[in-house]
Amino acid sequence: xxxxxxxxxEYRRTWTLPLVFSPIDPHVLYFxxxxxxxxxxxxxxxxxxxxxxxxxxxxxxxxxxxATAADAPKGKRRGVIYTIGPSFVRGGEIWxxxxxx
Numbered sequence: 001x002x003x004x005x006x007x008x009x010e011y012r013r014t015w016t017l018p019l020v021f022s023p024i025d026p027h028v029l030y031f032x033x034x035x036x037x038x039x040x041x042x043x044x045x046x047x048x049x050x051x052x053x054x055x056x057x058x059x060x061x062x063x064x065x066x067a068t069a070a071d072a073p074k075g076k077r078r079g080v081i082y083t084i085g086p087s088f089v090r091g092g093e094i095w096x097x098x099x100x101x
Contacts, residue, residue: 020084032081054079
């Protein structure tokens with residue numbers, strides 16, 4: 001079961017969220033929304049291993065046209081983790097990149 005369905009709470013989604021195996025331990029799988037999840041039992045249980053990694057009110061990107069910028073949500077977090085990069089050398093070291101929007 002996907003972690004965002006197994007855990008209570010509001011999780012943001014995009015069309016393609018990252019799902020990455022650990023290069024050190026092939027039984028560990030990471031999944032990202034605005035937080036990072038981890039499973040080591042084939043997805044039967046998931047642990048939340050990060051806080052919300054997106055920024056509070058990042059502002060409106062300068063490249064948006066006026067109509068789109070006017071529709072941007074104000075004063076709330078948005079965006080998701082876009083990619084996950086577990087270390088090939090150090091267990092537990094994970095890099096996560098987020099969208100700016």
